[in-house]
Amino acid sequence: MNSSMDAEDLRLLRESLAHAVTDAGSGGLRAAVAGFGWHELLAEHPDAAVSTLATLQGEHLTATSLLDDVVLAAAGIKETARVVYPDLPAAEPTSRLEGGTLLVRGVAAATGDERAVVPAVRDGEPVIVTTDLTGAATADPAAGLDPGAGWALVRTESRVRPDQVLDGPEALARWRAMRAAGQRALAYELIAIGRRMLAGAVEHVGTREQFGRRLGAFQAVKHALADVRLWQECAELAAEASWEDDPVEPARLAKILAGRFVRTAAANCQQVLGGMGFTWEHEFHRYLRRGLLLEPLLGSAARLRADLGSRLRTDGVPKLSAL
Amino acid sequence: MSAAPVAAAGEPTVPAVRERLGRWLAEHSAELAPFTELPTDVDGVFASLSRLQRLLYEAGWIRLGWPAELGGLGGPMILRGVVSEELAAAGYPPPFSFGTQEVLGPAIARFASPELAASALPRLLSGDETWCQGFSEPGAGSDLGSLRMRAVDEGDHWRVDGEKIWTSWAQYSDRCVLLTRTAPQEAAHRGITALFVDMDSPGITVSPLVTMTGEADFCSLFFDGVRVPKDRLIGKVDGGWAVAMFILGCERGVAAWQRQAWMRWRLAGLVNEADALDGARAGEAFELVHALRLLSRRTLRSLSDGEDLGVRPSFDKLLMSTAEKYIFDAALEAMPETLLFGGPGPARDWRNDYLYSRASSIYGGAAEIQRNIIAERVLGLPRE
Missing domain, CATH: 1.10.10 (Arc Repressor Mutant, subunit A)
Known part of the structure; x- marks a missing residue:
């Protein structure tokens, strides 16, 4: 639409x-x-x-x-690079620029370009630093919950020259655009993960019988999955609506609602899948892992709600999504 | 009053109407100021909202989006959503008729004979008449299809006997959109007929019921041999379920649009008033209101484009109650002294709205019914 x-x-x-x-x-x-x-x-x-x-x-x-x-x-950056995102579950840069030293603390693709774009904070203000990740210490991605995802923690520090640093209003605007675009993309990805969880659960309760009837005929099961479906509907509409206005708030809301959807799906779908969903063989755990990893990237729902709440306090309740 | 209403003086588009109405509201703020704080008793509320309705009707605002033959000023239906939203954003209550206008009005426009619609709707819009919705019965709440109020064909009229309950504002109503049984009980929802009934017909007894807020917001109705003329049929004989479902769709969807605009205004007030409001709670409240806005905006657009709503309003209704309860739970948590000990004025409003929010998951189809509909008709899970 x-x-x-x-x-x-x-x-x-x-x-x-x-x-x-x-x-x-x-x-x-x-x-x-x-x-x-x-x-x-x-x-x-x-x-x-x-x-x-x-x-x-x-x-x-x-x-x-x-x-x-x-x-x-x-952000209007044409060159390819890896982006170092804030540490989980934050939505503000966790890397710091102190003097001429960049302390990189965040999450990035485990492999890829050596060149990196690092949103960071200097004296409380966002800056965007272009640096090199050659030889940077990244935590072994194979050790994590979802090794197949290709994400890793980055912990490194390097000296940077002033010409590698973008600061001022331009840096703030770019960082906001980057964050909103990332949140929006993650919202779509999380929604797809939640939908797969729900489809698996619906398929299971529509065929498996207990006590002489299909699991899906029990109201407790229906209601648990109806709730998941409600949040899917909300998350999808919010993702669509995030292209309408200035993206900062709508993208944050899209990510919050996608997070709510995937978390509800993870809990309720797993419950109705019973023992099957706890096996390695069943696909559920693969979606659960990816969902758990991506939900806190660029801000968990919980963190983003708190950020949104402080914004409501300072700037009032925004007007979004006009008729 | 022969001059064209101010609402019609310009383009009938969403931005133009929003701009015109905003200007009008600002220019008339002194005249409108009394409506920002309603009286405390239900009679006073009714009188006050009737005056507001008259004012808005004369300026033409609540005639926008209705066809001229039904008393309106034309323009797309979506303009009605703009008007209700801008009023709420400016801190005014929805005029009394807004509920009925958007819930019962569209059903009369769609299902009643053109003559009946043309005579009845203008009086609803102008506030000359108030309508109520006779659906629930003591034995038929969530299970509406099992209702028992009988309507017997007696040639030139229907004879109606039985009982209705939870009928909101019936003590002030001139007409009732009534669901009756016209086929055997076993026919369930296939044997229901909708009638448009004069509330001053002999044989109707209205008994106000006091809600937990302390006010008589609704009534029970007794019908004893009430004669209803044949031309008061809405839809087809035994086809009342379609009318009822359409009305419930409007109630769940369009009402949710009005409600989200109001909730946004309430939340802004809460953020302002309650220093102790937890940030994450405020953020989550806005998240829910935003989601409700998107759901109900979709419903409103579908209605405006003449599309079938299907079961989608069940999402709107389920989220509406979730959001409303959440906001007032947050208010209670952040301002316990105000809600629990405060005197008249804002404290009373917070208290009343808190109590009223408890009913939001019950009226218009309980949350359990909405979940069943979503599970069975959206997800395709087996029916009971």
Whole structure:
């Protein structure tokens, strides 16, 4: 409805991009997506590009994320680089610039470009630092909850020259644009993850019988999944609406509602899946892992609600999504 | 009063109407000031809201988005959503009829004969008449399809006998949109007929019921051999379920739009007034109001475009009660002294709104019913 492309074009795009993603296999995603012309699409129709690809990343639990590409494009940065996001679950930079030393503390893609864009804080103000991650200490991604996701903690420090640092209002504006674009993309990815959890749960309770009837006929089960479905509806509408106004608040809200959806899905779907959902064989845990990892990236729902609350105090209740 | 109403003096588009209404509200703020604080008793509230309705009608605001043949000024239906929203944003209560206007009005426009609609609707819009909604019965609340009020075909009229309950504002109402049984009980929802009934018909007894807020917001109705003319049929004989479902769709969706605008205004007040309000609570309250806005905006747009609502308003209704309870739980948590010990004025409003929010997951179809609808008709889970 709000897309800059019409529904039929969007459907075709989704279909062909899905083929590209499926055929890419492990590690080949960036090349496949680039070959598809997705980056040009991102420049022309960011809503279509982000909503389709982020959704596919969630559905396929891809080993590579194009989040950096989305975030850099929003900041108008043309060169490829890795972005160092705030430590979980924060939505403000956790890296610091003190004197000429950059203390990198955050989360980034485990592999990729050596060049990195690091949103950081200097004397309480956001700055954007371009640096090099060669030899940077990243925690072993294989040790984490979701090694296949390709994300790792980054802990390093380096000396930076003044020409590597963007500061002032320009840095603030860029950081806000980067954060909003990232939150929006993550919202679509989380929604896709929640939808897969829900689809698995619906399939299970619609076929498995206990006490002589299908699990889905029990009202307790119905209500648990109806709640998940309610939050899906809200999260989807919020993601769509995040393209309407200045993106800072709508993107934050989209991420909050996507977080709520995926958390409710994780709890309620797992419960009704019973023992099956606790097995390695069942796909549920793969979506749970990815959901747990991405939900706090660029701000957990809990952290973002608190941030939003302080904004309401200082600036009043915003007017969004006009009729 | 022969001059064109001020509301019609310009483009009938959303931004133009918003701008015109905003200007009008600012220019008339002195005249409108008394409506920002309503009387405490239900009679006083009714009188006050009737005056507000008259004012808004004369200026034309509540005639926007209704066709001329029904007493309106034309323009897309979505303009009605703009008017209710701007009023709420400026801190005014929804005029008394807004509830009925958006809930019962569209059903009369759609299902009643053109003659009946053309005679009845203008009187609703102008505030000359008040309507009520005779749905629930002592034995038929959430299970509305099992209602028992009988309507028997007696040639040139229906003869109606039975009982209704929880009928909001019936003591002030001139007409009632009434659901009756016209086929055997076993036919359940397939044997229901909707009628448009004059509340001053002989045989109707109205008994106010006091709610937990202490005010008689609703009534029980007894019908004893009430004669209803045949031309008061709404929809088809035995086809009243479609009318009822359409009304419930409007109640769940459009009412949610008005409610979210009001909740946003209440939340802004809470953020201002309550220093002890926890930041994350405030953020979550806004999250819920925002989500409700998006759901009900979609419903409003669908109605305005003449699309079928399907079961989507069940999402709106379920979230509406979730959001409303959340906000007033947060208010109680942040301002316990005000809510629990405060005197008249704002303290009383917070207290009343807190108590009233408790009913939001019950009226118009309990939250359990909405969850069943979502589970069975959206997710496709087995029916009971």
